[in-house]
Amino acid sequence: METVAKPLETRTLTVSMGPQHPATHGVLRLVLELDGETVVECTPHVGYLHRGIEKLSEHRTYLQIIPLTDRLDYISSMSNNIGYCLAVEKLLGIEAPERAKFIRTMAGEMSRISSHLLWLATHALDIGAMTVFLYTFRERETILGLFERLCGARLTVSYPRIGGVRNDIPDQDWLDELKSFTDEFPGRIKEYETLINQNRIWIKRTKGIGVIGREEAINRGLSGATLRGSGIDYDVRKYMPYDAYDQVEFEVPVGKEGDVYDRYRCRMIELEQSNRIIRQCIDKMPSGPILAEEMKYILPAKEDVLSDMEHLIHHFVLVAEGPKAPVGELYVSTEVPKGELGFYIVSDGTGKPYRMHVRSPSFVHASVLGRLSKGHMVADVIANIGTIDIVLGECDR
Amino acid sequence: MGSLEIAEEIKKTFPDEVIGFTEFRGQVTVSLSKDRIVDICRYLHDSPDMSFDYPTDLCAVDNLGRGRTRFEVIYNLYSTKYRHRIILKAQVPESDPVIDSVTLIWSGMNWHERETYDMFGITFKGHPDMRRILMPEDWEGNPLRKDYPLKGPEKEWRGYRNVKEKSRSFREFQWKQ
Numbered sequence: 001m002e003t004v005a006k007p008l009e010t011r012t013l014t015v016s017m018g019p020q021h022p023a024t025h026g027v028l029r030l031v032l033e034l035d036g037e038t039v040v041e042c043t044p045h046v047g048y049l050h051r052g053i054e055k056l057s058e059h060r061t062y063l064q065i066i067p068l069t070d071r072l073d074y075i076s077s078m079s080n081n082i083g084y085c086l087a088v089e090k091l092l093g094i095e096a097p098e099r100a101k102f103i104r105t106m107a108g109e110m111s112r113i114s115s116h117l118l119w120l121a122t123h124a125l126d127i128g129a130m131t132v133f134l135y136t137f138r139e140r141e142t143i144l145g146l147f148e149r150l151c152g153a154r155l156t157v158s159y160p161r162i163g164g165v166r167n168d169i170p171d172q173d174w175l176d177e178l179k180s181f182t183d184e185f186p187g188r189i190k191e192y193e194t195l196i197n198q199n200r201i202w203i204k205r206t207k208g209i210g211v212i213g214r215e216e217a218i219n220r221g222l223s224g225a226t227l228r229g230s231g232i233d234y235d236v237r238k239y240m241p242y243d244a245y246d247q248v249e250f251e252v253p254v255g256k257e258g259d260v261y262d263r264y265r266c267r268m269i270e271l272e273q274s275n276r277i278i279r280q281c282i283d284k285m286p287s288g289p290i291l292a293e294e295m296k297y298i299l300p301a302k303e304d305v306l307s308d309m310e311h312l313i314h315h316f317v318l319v320a321e322g323p324k325a326p327v328g329e330l331y332v333s334t335e336v337p338k339g340e341l342g343f344y345i346v347s348d349g350t351g352k353p354y355r356m357h358v359r360s361p362s363f364v365h366a367s368v369l370g371r372l373s374k375g376h377m378v379a380d381v382i383a384n385i386g387t388i389d390i391v392l393g394e395c396d397r
Numbered sequence: 398m399g400s401l402e403i404a405e406e407i408k409k410t411f412p413d414e415v416i417g418f419t420e421f422r423g424q425v426t427v428s429l430s431k432d433r434i435v436d437i438c439r440y441l442h443d444s445p446d447m448s449f450d451y452p453t454d455l456c457a458v459d460n461l462g463r464g465r466t467r468f469e470v471i472y473n474l475y476s477t478k479y480r481h482r483i484i485l486k487a488q489v490p491e492s493d494p495v496i497d498s499v500t501l502i503w504s505g506m507n508w509h510e511r512e513t514y515d516m517f518g519i520t521f522k523g524h525p526d527m528r529r530i531l532m533p534e535d536w537e538g539n540p541l542r543k544d545y546p547l548k549g550p551e552k553e554w555r556g557y558r559n560v561k562e563k564s565r566s567f568r569e570f571q572w573k574q
Contacts, residue, residue, distance in 0.1 A: 055547065218451050219450065221451060221506075328421035328422065329421065329426065330422050340453070344456060357454070366508075367508040396531055
């Protein structure tokens with residue numbers, strides 16, 4: 001008898017990762033086609049968290065949509081609220097008073113810090129650096145505590161209003177506490193960096209992974225630090241300034257290689273810059289009203305409603321029918337922690353938007369996941385999910 | 398270049414395609430017929446004066462009962478070189494809800510077009526992967542159309558019965574035989 005050694009048969013293996021997987025940051029499902037440990041094809045499936053926010057907002061007044069925007073990117077709801085309020089303000093042709101602008105800029109940057117801290121924590125945790133998580137959550141807790149004292153909520157804040165903010169800063173203590181936070185935060189960033197910046201495992205897991213070139217990053221419509229990691233200087237805060245961003249100084253960090261490590265560096269520098277912006281906002285904080293006085297569009301103060309007939313009528317009409325926006329359509333974008341969040345609003349002259357489209361950065365970023373992961377190991381898929389910084393609530397809307 | 402100049406330039410280059418343009422709060426929207434949308438986009442992307450390299454957004458609007466063309470596909474383009482923006486609006490009639498895909502120009506439009514297909518039932522000709530994206534694949538109807546009710550149709554999703562029966566059959570499983 002003679003035995004002939006048959007060559008072993010090999011074939012690709014299809015693995016479904018998610019929708020319930022701790023490293024997918026929500027409910028994202030990836031269908032991976034694997035050749036051994038190498039990813040041949042990666043197809044993302046989204047939509048598990050689709051709640052129809054765009055459809056819902058066609059049936060809500062402009063005032064009622066603010067809490068819906070909380071649920072887009074639920075870890076930086078402050079930024080979403082600000083983005084939406086700015087869009088409606090531009091549609092109505094009103095402007096928030098100076099003090100409200102500074103408060104919003106400050107709150108937006110606090111939200112950026114808390115979002116980036118969560119990103120750093122989970123991204124590092126996914127790759128295997130567990131300790132960072134414990135450190136970043138300490139600082140995140142301080143910010144969420146400040147949010148709670150500012151508006152009563154930690155996550156779904158609904159603090160900004162069309163034409164300003166809901167209430168003023170509670171007291172001087174609050175500002176002092178924020179100020180002491182900004183004093184110590186740069187040192188904290190150093191702490192995180194000591195843990196991972198020079199860490200050999202971290203560098204091996206991030207350098208040269210998920211590289212996306214300059215032209216391709218633009219062509220795919222990436223935004224935020226995911227775009228800037230590839231060396232493109234594009235920041236809505238800098239080039240289409242809103243709120244008080246034209247009155248504060250900050251730098252826009254850009255990367256070079258466009259890999260996971262560069263995007264990590266960009267976000268770390270953004271943390272420092274956000275801290276710098278908050279600091280300037282505290283120093284420059286002007287006094288004055290916090291809500292624009294525009295009877296036609298903005299809810300009057302509660303004391304006035306209870307004591308004056310005229311205000312009561314306005315209040316009633318605004319709550320029942322919503323502010324009657326002029327006919328038109330416009331797109332307003334803001335820089336949220338994840339990237340460029342845009343609201344495209346079509347108004348037909350009633351108190352409800354005829355159509356509201358949300359251009360969410362996570363949706364665009366999730367679409368490049370397949371391209372980033374191709375040719376890498378399965379474990380690098382996790383690093384890629386972390387680096388594009390997606391929140392599925394915003395992706396699916 | 399200012400947005401109005403860009404609109405004028407598009408009108409000069411494609412006189413038969415441009416229906417008109419409007420300005421609202423400093424933003425210019427150019428209305429187009431849908432037939433040569435790829436040519437127009439290719440021109441906006443390639444022309445050195447325009448250089449619209451960044452696909453910000455793509456969505457659609459349903460104009461049911463407003464006395465206009467039923468659908469409008471909105472292209473929101475930006476240039477990272479000149480930092481200018483233009484919004485294009487292509488008219489898509491209800492009788493023929495098909496428009497050419499621009500994914501070959503900006504690959505970032507891929508998912509936006511899929512979403513528009515999913516939500517409005519507008520097909521993008523030449524799209525490499527025209528599937529639903531947010532709704533389940535066997536979903537009936539297009540949720541963002543104006544004639545689609547907010548609370549959803551009365552009848553339940555077809556797959557629901559299968560799932561229910563499956564879970565019932567699991568419950569009846571005899572552990573001790």
